[in-house]
Amino acid sequence: MMAALETVFRNARLTDGTLVHIGVRGGRITGIASAEATAPVAAGVVEVGGRLLLPGLVEGHIHLDTSFYGDSWQPYRPCRDGFDVRERVAIQMENLARAAPMEERACHQLELCIGHGTTAMRSHVMISAEVGLRHLEVILAVREAFREIIDLQLVAFPQSGIISNPGAAKLLDEAVCLGCDVVGGLDPATFDNDLDGHLDVVFGIAERRGVPIDIHLHDHGTLGAYEIEQIAARTSASGLQGRVAISHAYALGDMTAPQQQKLGDTLALAGVAIMTNAPGNHAFPPVALLRKAGVTVFSGSDNIRDSWWPYGDGDMIRRANMIGYRSGFFEDHELVMAFDLVTTGGATALGLADYGLAEGCKADFVILDAAHVPEAVAGVPGNRSVYKGGRLVAENGRLPARPA
């Protein structure tokens, strides 16, 4: 006879429409059985009642240290003479000096995301000669406080560059030793004016410390394309296939379809993943084409109400909706593809072990009112129940047991 389970989720609807009972013990799925069978015996019973049960959402790109969400409104201040990243960073530092304590703001943002169903996240954390490791120390403490309810990867993010920010290279390395899971980069050619020097540091840390890479690359056009090629070549040369991501990669949106196809093949071969949040007013990577080429594509909110823009709500199902809207995805299989970016695609890019709805996987679920994934992506239903390791962590956007 089957040993008693901690919890059974009864009558959960899977994405293929079947109704199942899901057994959970020790925070993991022990089995999934047709709801026509007798439900297994368990100490706790969650009656899902035919609602759609999805794997926990994966937020693949966020900045926990810079958002003003939950703090007072900070109006966006434009650069004096057209957009300039360095001026933007300086404005951000001024804004942050006036903001509520970072710990408080990061907690607000985490609660927002978890409330929408995110159970795993990759956050970039600013590392620079100016801020040193101070942001990281705060976010590490926040991660510790939230460790029971969200899996949080941290990227050592050189917001002020590496080569042009003396001391940054050493700090990035220290950040990894201190607990960052990933080493980041930022527009090697345009920000640091030294493509090779920048990538030498990033790939050097990755190889020395055995961590993956996630590089912010906003550079458009042919230069951005060249940087993507260089990153792919270094990835293959270092044997880091499957452990490197390029975030934004706007240049992929600026080229013709045959060029996209060629570069997509290169990325697939090198095992480099692409993160897009489907920005509003300029080109971005062609999601369907890249996926067809075999590239792992994932998504994230990026900035949420910070010095970079006033948008963002931390809802990865709405993000899937936006990816679909911006990509012209109307058919069901396309809406499912958009959803994959915020679930399985994200899990693959982040290298999450034991992700998904299968025996042995973590019992991370979001339960909502929709007949199937296309309807969820099109309608973005609000009323959600979120489970982490089989335990309820959020209901209707509220966290019953907010970490202290």
Place this chain on the structure above:
Amino acid sequence: MMAALETVFRNARLTDGTLVHIGVRGGRITGIASAEATAPVAAGVVEVGGRLLLPGLVEGHIHLDTSFYGDSWQPYRPCRDGFDVRERVAIQMENLARAAPMEERACHQLELCIGHGTTAMRSHVMISAEVGLRHLEVILAVREAFREIIDLQLVAFPQSGIISNPGAAKLLDEAVCLGCDVVGGLDPATFDNDLDGHLDVVFGIAERRGVPIDIHLHDHGTLGAYEIEQIAARTSASGLQGRVAISHAYALGDMTAPQQQKLGDTLALAGVAIMTNAPGNHAFPPVALLRKAGVTVFSGSDNIRDSWWPYGDGDMIRRANMIGYRSGFFEDHELVMAFDLVTTGGATALGLADYGLAEGCKADFVILDAAHVPEAVAGVPGNRSVYKGGRLVAENGRLPARPA
């Protein structure tokens, strides 16, 4: 002494941040006084409690007869060989034949929109030789049922063309006599292959029956630009300035800024308004440039979960957010501009009398949790109270007194 009022809305926050009491009698605003003054005496008191009180939202372009919202999911079916409007219309007719009764679907859509705060709406209604006036008869009855809680303008919309759909011209005229407030059109050059013939009918009905015009114009590029010029010229020649709108006008997104400026000046001079819903994956009119040129710009959901796409939620604050997101609006004054499209801009385009927060205007309000308009547009708060003529019609998306 002031005569007793029906209702006073106490401690309402206006968009300029001031706290006021608003008196309402006979469905209209009788006065707005600083909250520092003693609140006027009234039979009913609504304690707004410092929440933001905005004028009712204006849905400027919707199709009440075609949505499947509230009905079962209808997967999007692509055209056989690339997008084709005639094939799309044929697919739509097949889908509608299988759908729930139109009256039911239209009611679901109206409840969705009213729940989000829409108090005035312009809906296109399909008129063609195939469907005759059947759609209109249903939607007229629905309008009657909802007349206490939403102001609904109907456009006689030639979904299957005019010149290429024998009988349509006469039906459009009959539709106006039967109760349509506006005469519509559809891609005169590409759908009917007869720009002048099409516009002769549309402008003929407008002049003969004294109704405004709202023409669907999806045509891109130089042809679309030419059609816009022709519509502007006819508007001036007919003395219809301020009574003509072009919906979509995608061509305005396809040209250079100097060309946009020139055509914007032409539209402003002719008094032709532009409706955009900020589509996701192709160019659309430049909102800020057109407004600066003096053009009335308004917005609408367009299709909501119908045969044309699976998107849309009937929330005009989210639509303002989308307009901002797609237009690269980050600054507060830009977010306010996006909001204007779904309030004052819409009211101007629709020719709504007595719209706004001023003495004598209709007491149509949406009350929500935000410090000001930029925060409302960026955050799209969900918890709203909607008042029509001073009477509560929706709370948190639910209509307490759904029309029979």
